[in-house]
Amino acid sequence: MKLLMTAVALTCTLLSFAQDTSEQFTFPAEFEKHDAIWMAASGGLTPKNEILLKIIPILAPYVRINLIADHESTASMLEAEFKKRTINERDVRLFVYGGQVFRNVRDPGPVFLKGNKGNLMIADMKWSFYGPNPNTPAAKRIDTIELSVARNLNLPVRTSTLVSEGGDREFNGKGVMMVVEPTELNRNQGWTKDSIGRELIRMFGQKKIIWLKRGMVEDDPFTTYDLPSGRVYVNGPSHIDEFCRFASSNTVLLAQLTKKESLKDTLHKISYERLEENFRILKSATDQDGRPFRIIRVPAAETITKTDTAESKDTFAIVYYHLPPQGGIYTYCIATSYLNFLVTNGVVLMASYWKPGRSEIIRKKDEAARKIIQDAFPSRKIIQINVEVLNAGMGGIHCATQQQPATGRKY
Numbered sequence: 114m115k116l117l118m119t120a121v122a123l124t125c126t127l128l129s130f131a132q133d134t135s136e137q138f139t140f141p142a143e144f145e146k147h148d149a150i151w152m153a154a155s156g157g158l159t160p161k162n163e164i165l166l167k168i169i170p171i172l173a174p175y176v177r178i179n180l181i182a183d184h185e186s187t188a189s190m191l192e193a194e195f196k197k198r199t200i201n202e203r204d205v206r207l208f209v210y211g212g213q214v215f216r217n218v219r220d221p222g223p224v225f226l227k228g229n230k231g232n233l234m235i236a237d238m239k240w241s242f243y244g245p246n247p248n249t250p251a252a253k254r255i256d257t258i259e260l261s262v263a264r265n266l267n268l269p270v271r272t273s274t275l276v277s278e279g280g281d282r283e284f285n286g287k288g289v290m291m292v293v294e295p296t297e298l299n300r301n302q303g304w305t306k307d308s309i310g311r312e313l314i315r316m317f318g319q320k321k322i323i324w325l326k327r328g329m330v331e332d333d334p335f336t337t338y339d340l341p342s343g344r345v346y347v348n349g350p351s352h353i354d355e356f357c358r359f360a361s362s363n364t365v366l367l368a369q370l371t372k373k374e375s376l377k378d379t380l381h382k383i384s385y386e387r388l389e390e391n392f393r394i395l396k397s398a399t400d401q402d403g404r405p406f407r408i409i410r411v412p413a414a415e416t417i418t419k420t421d422t423a424e425s426k427d428t429f430a431i432v433y434y435h436l437p438p439q440g441g442i443y444t445y446c447i448a449t450s451y452l453n454f455l456v457t458n459g460v461v462l463m464a465s466y467w468k469p470g471r472s473e474i475i476r477k478k479d480e481a482a483r484k485i486i487q488d489a490f491p492s493r494k495i496i497q498i499n500v501e502v503l504n505a506g507m508g509g510i511h512c513a514t515q516q517q518p519a520t521g522r523k524y
Contacts, residue, residue: 135230136228136229136230136232137228137229137318138226138227138228138229138232138234138271138318139226139227139288139317139318139319140224140225140226140227140236140282140284140290140317140318140319141227141284141286141518142284142285142286142287142359142362143284143359143455143456143457143516144286144359144360144361144456144490145286145518145519146458146518146519147176147457147458147516147517147518147519148176148177148517148518148519148520148524149176149177149178149179149206149516149517150172150176150177150178150179150455150457150514150515150516150517151178151179151180151181151218151222151223151262151514151515151516151517152165152168152169152178152179152180152181152218152513152514152515153180153181153182153183153214153215153216153218153222153258153513154180154181154182154183154187154191154214154216155182155183155184155187155213155214155215155216156183156187157187157190158190158194160502161216161502161503161506162191163502164500164502164503164513165180165216165513166191166194166198166200167498168462168498168510168513168514169200169204169205170198170199170200171460171462171496171498172455172457172460172462173200173201173204173205175457175458175459175460176457176458177204177205177206178204178205178206179205179206179208179517180205180206180207180208181208181209181210181214181218181222181258181262182207182208182209182210182214183209183210183211183212183213183214184209184210184211185209188207188209191207192207208261208262208265210258210261212254212255212257213254213255214255214258215255215258216503216506216508216512216513217280217507217508217512217513218258218512218513218514218515219278219279219280219354219511219512219513219514219515220240220243220278220279220280220350220512221240221255221256221258221259221278221279222258222259222262222279222515223235223258223259223262223263223515223517224236224237224238224259224279224515225515225516225517225518226271226317226318227518227520231520231521231522232520232522233266233268233517233518233520233524234268234269234270234271235259235260235262235263235268235269235270235271236259236270236271236273236316236317237259237260237263237270237271237272237273238273238275238276238277238278238316239256239273239274239275239276239277240252240255240256240276240278241276241300242255243278243300243334243350243507244299244300245276245299245300245301245302247276266524267524268524271316273312273315273316275301275304275309275312275313275316276300276301277292277297277300277301277313277316278296278300278350278352279515280350280352280353280354280355280511280512281293281296281297281350281351281352281353281354282313282317282353283353283354283357283358283359284317284319284359285359285361285362285363285400285401286359286362287320287362287400287401287402288318288319288320288321288401289319289320289321289322289323289362289400289401290313290314290317290319290321290322290323291322291323291324291325291353291357291359291365292313292322292323292324292325292353293324293325293326293327293328293351293352293353294306294324294325294326295326295327295351296327296350296351296352297309297313299334306324310322310324320401321401323394323395323398324394325353325357325391325394325395326387326390326391326394327351327387328351328352328353328355328356328357328368328384328387328388328391329355329356329368329384329387329388329413329448329450330347330380330383330384330387330446331347331349331355331380331384331416331446331447331448331449332347332349332350332351332352332355332356332448332450333347333348333349333351334348334349334350334351335348336348338379338380339379340378340379340380341378342378343444344443344444345380345418345444345445345446346443346444346445346446347445347446348445348507349448349507350507352512354450354452354453354509354511354512355368355448355450355452355453355509356368356388356391356413356450356452357391357395357452358452358454360409360489360490361489362400363400363404363406363407364406364407364408364409364489365395365406365407365408365409366409366410366411366452366485366486366489367388367391367392367395367408367409367410367411368388368410368411368412368413368450368451368452369388369410369411369412369413370384370385370388370413371385372385374413380416380446381416384413388413392408392410395408396408409485409489411451411452411482411485411486412451412478412481412482412485413450413451414449414450414451414464414466414475414478414482415449415466415472415474415475415478416446416449417446417447417449417466417501417504418444418445418446418447419444419445419447419505420442420443420444420445421442421443421445422441422442422443423441423442423443445505447501447504447505448504448505448507448508448509449464449466449501449504450464450504450509451463451464451478451479451482451486453509453510453511453512454486454510454511455510455511455514455516456490456493457516459492459493459494460493460494460495460496461486461490461493461494461495461496462496462498462510463482463483463486463495463496463497463498463510464497464498464499464500464504464509464510465479465483465497465498465499466478466479466499466501467479468499479497483495483497498510
């Protein structure tokens with residue numbers, strides 16, 4: 114395993130890496146071949162890092178892992194765990210960032226464009242920590258990760274002042290991208306929809322955009338719902354990778370709730386109506402050549418709630434859910450999703466949620482979703498893993514990973 118050090122302080126000279134203007138760069142589809150998968154870890158042996166350490170040996174037979182650690186101490190912990198878990202160090206390259214990193218590396222981390230001459234470029238978007246302001250101290254601390262990777266790999270950078278997160282972008286590899294309209298508008302107040310669209314097309318070398326509406330309620334930002342069972346809270350970034358994905362250049366996977374499920378409660382009713390609205394949008398949409406898409410519906414995962422207790426005045430839940438500063442008990446929905454999967458060389462890694470004691474409905478949905486994903490990716494092995502720890506922290510498998518396209522060159 115090679116340990117690469119990264120300086121925390123980065124200068125604006127990184128923004129002007131030399132670019133070959135004769136080479137055209139675009140964002141490839143995720144189902145194309147990869148050289149590496151990027152992930153990020155911070156702190157000690159936390160439950161979230163435990164999940165990453167379970168994911169690495171699953172992916173290692175198919176693709177190299179590039180893992181960003183926040184500090185040397187985290188890197189040392191990871192090296193020790195690799196030895197304990199017989200993770201081959203040759204399968205993992207460890208990058209020490211030297212500052213705060215974010216587990217959902219897809220959102221603020223390195224975004225790779227691929228040129229028609231086989232080179233790579235980093236797309237540098239602004240990062241706002243899922244809000245409209247990219248100038249907060251917390252956002253600025255993380256906003257240089259992609260530039261750090263560009264420096265380490267000696268890659269040019271294409272920059273933008275537009276705020277946009279990786280989890281809210283889907284590409285078919287032929288020039289069509291999908292985003293969630295309310296999310297992009299929220300992050301870029303002062304921009305028009307048209308100006309956002311033009312900038313996204315420029316940054317990612319695309320031909321057209323499909324603007325979808327919000328998806329599942331469980332991925333809504335800072336919302337409270339009063340249900341018959343009591344008050345529940347939801348908090349998520351409202352990203353497209355929770356409910357809608359490309360399986361091929363002309364095939365779209367879209368989450369589905371049945372009409373019967375929509376009658377369960379307010380959460381299901383709203384999610385059902387949103388998903389059907391997005392279905393209508395996709396039915397009238399066309400690909401880069403003006404042809405309709407094939408739309409495959411995938412069962413929406415069952416709603417799973419968890420209970421926690423607020424412990425201090427600075428607790429995230431107290432600030433955003435207005436709980437008592439001490440001892441406030443609250444129930445929240447985690448962002449369950451079968452579509453927050455990762456596609457890489459020869460494998461699809463996706464979520465499962467059933468475990469002993471849970472409803473048989475969850476087990477049946479796990480299996481139904483697995484079968485649909487297998488049919489959508491017939492040449493790949495489908496592997497399911499429970500990632501509730503990530504779901505409870507506004508993330509999932511796709512959020513925690515980012516692909517580096519294959520080029521046939523060493524980086």
